[in-house]
Amino acid sequence: MAKAVDFTYEDLAKVLDYDPLTGEFTWKVSVSSRALAGGLAGVRQRMQNGKDYLSITYRGRKMSGAQVAWLFLTKEWPDRSVFFIDENPDNLRAPNLKIAEHKAIRITGKDGKTSYKMNTEQARHYGLARSYGISYTEYAEMHARQGGVCAICGLKETSKLPGRKTKDSDSRTRDLSVDHDHATGAIRNLLCNSCNHILGEAKDNSKVLRAAADYLDRHSQKEAA
Numbered sequence: 001m002a003k004a005v006d007f008t009y010e011d012l013a014k015v016l017d018y019d020p021l022t023g024e025f026t027w028k029v030s031v032s033s034r035a036l037a038g039g040l041a042g043v044r045q046r047m048q049n050g051k052d053y054l055s056i057t058y059r060g061r062k063m064s065g066a067q068v069a070w071l072f073l074t075k076e077w078p079d080r081s082v083f084f085i086d087e088n089p090d091n092l093r094a095p096n097l098k099i100a101e102h103k104a105i106r107i108t109g110k111d112g113k114t115s116y117k118m119n120t121e122q123a124r125h126y127g128l129a130r131s132y133g134i135s136y137t138e139y140a141e142m143h144a145r146q147g148g149v150c151a152i153c154g155l156k157e158t159s160k161l162p163g164r165k166t167k168d169s170d171s172r173t174r175d176l177s178v179d180h181d182h183a184t185g186a187i188r189n190l191l192c193n194s195c196n197h198i199l200g201e202a203k204d205n206s207k208v209l210r211a212a213a214d215y216l217d218r219h220s221q222k223e224a225a
């Protein structure tokens with residue numbers, strides 16, 4: 001997520017045009033033999049996730065289409081990732097762009113080089129898309145519909161993510177898990193870590209789970225008697 005672009009909005013706006021309704025970039029002037037005035041700017045490159053991302057090269061600097069779109073919309077380079085709300089990086093229309101709420105975590109290596117690590121929000125975003133095929137927006141909607149609690153026990157998630165303890169212990173609380181039908185792959189609801197494990201241990205067998213509940217009831221009645 002290099003923001004190390006020397007150009008300002010004013011510099012780029014002289015040579016490039018962005019249409020927020022179509023998401024297309026057009027060269028205003030010819031900047032190279034392949035980037036001619038009036039032509040669409042940028043090339044799409046297939047990334048590891050199989051999706052095509054637009055990059056625009058100007059004076060030897062390769063820039064991400066999403067970052068340049070953000071620059072045109074706000075006149076400032078984004079200092080964090082820009083998301084595609086519909087998960088389609090080909091859709092650079094303004095309403096499809098959303099900036100991350102948190103900055104990426106900047107790491108300076110022993111060699112003095114700077115790199116960026118995904119922050120929790122970005123990791124969630126990409127993790128959800130990769131693991132469950134849903135976007136962060138869809139997740140947030142499900143979360144809101146359930147009132148932020150597990151669909152089985154009705155409680156908030158309390159289990160922590162593995163890893164080093166930090167001062168900000170809230171950031172280590174897991175998110176409710178996206179539970180899906182292992183047979184069909186269909187998404188069911190959001191569950192807490194414990195309830196998700198209960199289903200997993202019972203191999204999603206409702207008979208076993210009902211029998212386990214009856215078993216507990218039988219024994220608690222004995223105790224009460």
Ligand SMILES: [Zn+2]
Pocket residue numbers: 150151152153154155191192193194195196
């Ligand atoms: Zn639960």
